[in-house]
Every structure is written in C-alpha cells, then in structure tokens.
Amino acid sequence: MPIPNQPPSELERLAAILQEAHDVHGVSLWADAWKRLKRNKAAMISLWSLLTIVLLAILTPLLPLQSPIYQDVKNRELLPPQWEGFSLGIKQYDEETARLIAEADLQVAGNAKHKELMTEVEAREQKHPINLYWNDPNFLTKPLISLRLLLFGDFCIPSIFGTDKLGRDVLSRVFWGSRISLACGFIATLVSLMIGVSYGAISGYMGGWVDNLMMRLVDVFYSIPFIFIVIFIMSFLSSPDVREVLQEYHIGQIHVFFLLIGAIYWLTMARVVRGQVISLKNEQFVEAAKTIGATRMQIVFRHLVPNVMGIVIVYLTLTIPAVIRFEAFLSFLGMGVEAPNISWGLLVNEGVQVITIIKTYWWMIAFSGMALATTLFALNFLGDGVRDALDPKLKNK
C-alpha cells in the first residue's frame, strides 16, 4: 500500500509559493517590446536606414559635397547626372589672396599701392566663396564646414544627381534639404507631443466641466481645415513688414513654420492621452500618490504621464511621418520653407516647375522625391513594428 507524502505544513506551502513567485521573472514592457521589435525584419531594416539618413543629415556639412546654393546658370544649367569632377576652387582663391597679401607686404606700409592691395584683399575676404557656397552657416555648421575644407579641400562629389535650373548641384541640395525636412519632423513632433500630452492629461485628470470644455474645443478644432489657416498665416508672415519685426527678435520664418505645424498636430494625441488618463486615474497607485500628499500637477505629470508613454509612442510613430509630409506639402505649394533654405518638398516643387512637354529633367524630381518617399516609407514600417511590439493585443496577428 503506497504511503502518501505527509501533507505539507502551512509554512512549507507558503515557502513553496514564495519560491515559485521568485522564479518567475518579470519582463518590463520596454524590454519585451524591444525583443519583439528586433524580430521584425522590416522594422529593423527601416530603423537602420533611418539612423543612417539622420546621421548623414547631421554630418552633411562635413561631407565632400558641392555648394547647395552656388549658381552657375551659364555653364551648368540643368545638367543630367554625370561623373565629371567639380572643384570648389577655394584653394586657388586662397592662393590668389595669399599672393596679393605677399605683394602688399613687399610695399611700404601706408603707401597708395599697399592700401589698394589691402582693400582688394579685404574685398576678396568679403566675397570669399565660403560665404557664397553656404547659406549663413551658424555656430553648429561652421566648424563642420571648416573641418570639411580641411579634410577634403576643393574635392567635391561630382553632380551625380544632375544640376537644377540655376546650375546648382542636386545631390548636395538633397542632402542639405534632408536637414530641414528631418528637423521639421523632429521639432514639430516635439511641439505636438508637449501640447497634446499636457492637454490630454490635464483634461482627463480634471474631469467634469473642465474636461468637457477642453474636449469640446478639440472637437471644434477637428473641423477646422488647418492647412488653410497655416497658408493664411504663412502668407501673413512673408509680408515684408512682419518679416522685419520677426528679424528684430531673431526669429526666422522657418522657426515659426515648425512651431505652427507642431501646434496643429496635437489633437489626436490629446484625445488618446485623455482616454488613457481617465482609465488610469482611479487606479490604486494614484490613490497612493494622493495619500502621500502629491499635488495635482505632480500626479498628472509624475504618475500618470509616464504610464501613458506606450500609447504616446504609438501615436508618435504616426505623427512624425505626418508632420514631415505636411512640411513637404506646404513647401511644395511655396507656403513653407523658403529659399535660400532647402527642403525636400521645395526640391520636388522645383522639379515639377521644370517639367515641359519637350524635356522632363527627371533627375530634378526623382532624387528628392525618392529621398522623401524612402524616409516616409521607413518611418511607416518602423511605426508598424513599434505599434505591434508595444501592443501585445495585436502581437499574434
């Protein structure tokens, strides 16, 4: 007759349960999501392509590209893609200047010839190609350009993407355009994120008439065709008087443009965050925070907002491409980024402008269009991957 094991004592039983709980390892939402994302090939390829594109955009001033704005209508108008080399000619210019300085040094200081030479040298410094080749380089791009000149000298990648109507190099314009298109995607998304999350979180947490009013307002905004308002405001901003006022405050039209786009893309984000906050605000951890005397703002931004980050990221993956596309739209219409600034939308527009029955100049559209489409394509794929990875409900689909 088999003898059953002694029924375990209560203590042993609890110890066993404790051990069991100990053996189960919790995996954080993010680690789990990352693991799932890594398995998604399309998303990973997109991620690496995007990182490459962003890196190239950041390092554009360092790359041996031609000038994006230097015009040479006479010799280089609408050249097809080619391998013929092109030199910046800075070295020659500098040598010439150095020669003049040397010549001036031979003269007695103060005499007429010396003065004449020195003014010429000064004039040459004034219209040094660096100032012509790059549009008003700022403190970030200037050192990179200097480094580029140091590394590569006069060498430039030939116009393998062809040249445009004014003889400018399309390759370098596509690269420089990426900086503004991507910056727009980044800044405008950040703006929309800040507005949307705060608005939604506050609305959801306050509840009652505040929530009601705030959401009614969002409803109203949903029915406003914002692109028309933006076009309106952009045309307002481009009037010379307004531009002067802005310049006094050192605000470029393009900065206002970025903020404007961000300021109209927060509606869905606000709605989603509100919904999440409403479902979270009755959870125990909020009660717990209240009992230790957290203020309302602390509860909203320290306790609730971090808990909605998952869904916020899901919506970010939708906002970024939408914002980049919107910028391209407006720039294409001539209502966004303005020369001498460059963006992909603007480049496509320039391409469309030169389409004629006689000749199509396909390179004017193909490369900028492809850069834009590839970026948006990769963003979409990555977005899909992130959404699947973060939304376990759909993970087996």
Add this chain to the structure above:
Amino acid sequence: MSHSTEPILQIQNLQVEFHTDSGVVRAVNGVSFDLYPGETLGIVGESGSGKSVTNLSLMGLIPQPPGKIAGGKVLYNGQNLLELNQRQWQQVRGKKIAMIFQDPMTALNPFLTVEEQLIEVTMLHMQLNRAQATEHAIEILRKVGIPGAEKRIRDYPHQFSGGMRQRVMIAMAISCQPDILIADEPTTALDVTIQAQILELMKSMQEEFGTAIIFITHDLGVVASICDRVMVMYAGRKVEQSTTREIFRQPRHPYTVGLLNSAPRWDQGEDDLQAIDGQPPDLLNLPLGCSFNPRCQFVQDSCLQDTPPLVALEGETPHQHACLQDITQTEEDHSS
C-alpha cells in the same frame, strides 16, 4: 445509467496540437470517449486542460494554423467528421451539432438584431423562408423564456441582460433541434441565481428534444446538478471517467480528489476547503511521467517516470482512471 443503445458520438484517440513560436503544444493528447443519445456528459478540468479544444474539434472549429488535428477519429453515426470538407462541415454545424459558448456578452454579434441571428440558422438548415423563420424564431424564444418575444426579437444583443442573452444563445443552438449540444461553460459568466435558471432551461430543452449534451465546466456543483456522467481532464488527457454519483462517492484520481476538496459543499465547513497546490501545467514543458506529479500529494517514484495508462475497472458502474496509485485506501485513511 446503462446504455442499451449505440453511442451517437465516438471520439477515438483524439490528438490536437498547436504550433506556436515556442514549440508544439499538445492541447489534446489521445482522448477517447462516447456520447449516448439523450444523456448529459460533463467534462471537467482547469483552464488549459484541453476540454474546450476537444469540443471545438468536434465542431471542426480549431483554427488551422496554428492548430492541427494530429490524429484520432470523431465518429458521428459511424461517419468520421474529421474527414469532412468545408461544405460537409457546414451541414453538420448548427444542424446536427450545435454549441453554446461561455460568454453571452461576446458570443452574439453586436451589430445584428437577434432576429437576424436566429433566422439565418433555420433559413440555412431547414430551408424556411424569412416569414417562417421569424415565426419559428419567436416561438423558440418564447420557449426559452424570453418575455415579449415578438417585440424583443427586433432588439440588438446589448439590449438584453446577460441571462437573457444566454437564453438567446440556447434558442439559437436548439432551433434546428440538433442531436448534440455542446455547452462550453454556459453558466460561468452568469450570476448564481441566473445560473440555476439556465441549467433548468437546458434540462427541460433536453427532455423536450432528446438532445445529448456535452457540458464543459470547472464547477463540480453544476456537474452534480445536471450531468449523468463525468469525465475529468488534466493537461490534455482524460484522467478519470465514471457516473456522476460514482465520481463523487469514490474518486480514484488525486486531481479529482483535489477538485472535490476545493469545491465548497453544503455538508462541509469552510475549514475543509483545500486548494490544489501549484500552478496549472505548462503544456510546453510537461513533467516526465504523470503530468500531475508536481502537484500530487500521493506521488511515488514510479509516478515520475511512467505515464499512467487509463485503467477501466469492472464493476456495477464502469469507472476509468489514470493513476498508478490506489488512492481509495489512503483517502479513506486520510479522511477518517
């Protein structure tokens, strides 16, 4: 209960697998049983024991892939249902074998009226026209106890309470008078008082139409009140089967004992309630030997190596169990 008649449904060595990212899950592993006309067979087990998968395969409703019927036969009036094609299955489902699901909240289509959902079955299987089907639907709704049936038939599911929805589900399942009704935990999602009503309703419908019922549940109280025979499943295997009375009187598998001890009974105090220790089995990593051995209080060395075969005991009532130990002796010792 003795059976002079032939079984209406015979399940022989049924094996169902699911192919997942982490490996192959054997959800049902060699299960056999018979169902006789007019009886109620209870299938009891925890979630993951394979009871629902077994019954979904009787309806050909295992999603494939990831699911796969790896072997066995399902004989309905001598015909193996597992060999049917899509079109032939459609002739069986709803007409010969019908099913009631656990959650009436989600099992009814929220976008269609109850009328639409009821008449489509009879129009399909009984070749009724729309007017006849509607009439038939109202009649059957009245039968399952929906007051004001001719008005309520135009309502959407969300306009009914949980118990009423389950009545609608039952009406839908019996509207073609099927031979077999599979009820997958039909009372779990309902209030206790409603539960009793639904069980009453099922009994009376069974008496009226002579339907055989397979009743899946984890609630032994429900089993005691409705089932003629009981089959206990654990980790995809049948571990015990007998008449309801016999199972309650003399359980022969430690898991059944555990189930009985963990269910509250009117004749025992609360102190006697015992939970079954440990976790439900991980079907991807079943222990060697008897699947129940990590949680078994009667475990012996042999249990860790040999998979216990299903043993049929001869006697007044047929009793099958799959345990290497004879626990009846010790159980008596233990309880005395």
Add this chain to the structure above:
Amino acid sequence: MQVLTFLLKRFGWMIITVWIVFTVSFFLMRQIPGGPLNGERVLSEAVRARLEARYNLDAPISEQYFTHLWNTVRLDFGPSFKLQDYTVNEILAQGFPVSAALGILGMVFAITIGMTSGVVSAVRRNSAYDYSFMMMATLGIAIPNFVLAAMLIVIFVFNLQMFPAAGWGDLNQIILPAFCLGAPFAGYIARLTRTGMLEVLGNDYIRTAYAKGLSPRTVVMKHGLRGALLPVVSYLGPAIAGILTGSLVLERIFVIPGMGSHFIEAAIQRDYTLAMGALLTYTVLLFGMNTLVDLAYSIIDPRVKLE
C-alpha cells in the same frame, strides 16, 4: 427624433466653429500692415477712396467686422479683391463643383480599392496577396501625392502619352489626378480594413457564426464586415480633411481650376475676401462631413448613442 436633436446640436457647434474661424481670420487679415490695396501700383487718393468704400475699408474696424459678419451670415462674401469683376460667390460657385468632382472620385476610388484589398488581405492572411497588397498600401501611404503625381506625369503623360498633362473637363483629364488623390487614402483604408477585419475575425461571435454552419463567405461579409467597417468609417473624417489638403496640391500640379487653386492664388495675392470665402466653405464642408461620419458610425454600430 434622436437624430434630429443630434443634427441640431451639431449645427449649433458648426455655427460656433465657423464664427471662430471667421473672427480669427478677419483680424489676421486686418493685421496685415498697409492693407490689401497696397499693390505694386500706386493708387491715386480718389481711386483709393473709391476702392476702400467698395470694400468697406473706410469704416471703423468694429463696424467692418459686424458688416462683414452679417454679409457672411447672408452667404454674401462680397467682391473679390483681385479679380475685381467677380464676386467671391461667383468664383466659389465655379470652383466648388470641380473640386467636389475630383474629391468624390478620389474618395470612391480609395474606398473601393482600399476595402477590397483590405478584406482579401485579412481573409488570406500571410498569403502572397496579403504581402503584396500591404506593400502597395504602405507605398501609397509613404509617397506624398505630389511626388506620385510628378512621377506619373513623367511616365504616363510624357513617355507613354496616354493622358493629357493638365486641364479640366475631359474624363481623360480627371483620371490621373483622382488616382493620385485617392492613392494614400486607399492605402490607409486597406490597412485599416485588414487590421479591423483580423480583429473582428478573432471575436467570439465569429466562432458562433461558424458554429451555426454558415459558409466562410457569409461569415466574413455578413458578420465580419460591419465590425471591420468601424475603424474605416472613423478614419473617413480625417480622410476628408486630407482629401481637401491633397486636392490643393493636385489642382496646382494638374492646373485644375478648382477651389484649391483659387485659395492658393488668393493667399499669395492677399485676396482676403476670396480666401475668407474659401476658408469658410472648407470649414462648413469639413464639419458637415464629420457629422455625416458620426451619423454613419451610429447606424453601423447600434451600441453607439448619438450625442
């Protein structure tokens, strides 16, 4: 009754929305230094006074505001600033049908192609159809319509010479722009339908439908499609706004004399009465469409109560 109260409430909100848009743009317009009459030409005092009187610019700003508001309420947007022989109403009446035809055609294209491929993809999940449809859908979403338009013009107009490059009036002239307009939305709708359908097909009531012995076709089309339609329907609101935006660009590329072209011209030329008229028309249009979408949603899903 319920629908009527809903529509009345919505109408009230529309009035508020239009009023906000009107007020904001009115004061934005008046903020422009110099005013719209400061063109390239220098106007004589007399001409200037006459023009100011014509556009009611000589009155105090509050009076201008209320006069303009009252005129707008009477649906009279006044004379165009730049196209001086026309009233804004005339220009809009001319442009609106063109834009509407383009938009409707684009939308119909997007919905038919999108829903069909979405359903096929969901039902034949992980098949070659599924992969290629979803690849195309993602491409459609990713490529901005003006890039697509430019490429198609290069290919179909100049190289294959299948379509005329630009203009309006001929069926041939509407196909390319409508395709470009609808393509991104077809992509979105296809993906929404697919996801929605997959989610619906995982529901218990689909299993119930199969358990009744219904054919897969009936299950998908009768029990599945309604639920799968919901995300598509709620997307239609933003889609209509997107169609308006898209038609702005496409009208420009294909030189189509619709509202979009007029609006851009008006904004560039500072033709404020025209811009205002177009803006308000678009607002009403968008609001009306959103209301229709909500109405459709409540018809499809009986659980939704109109608010």
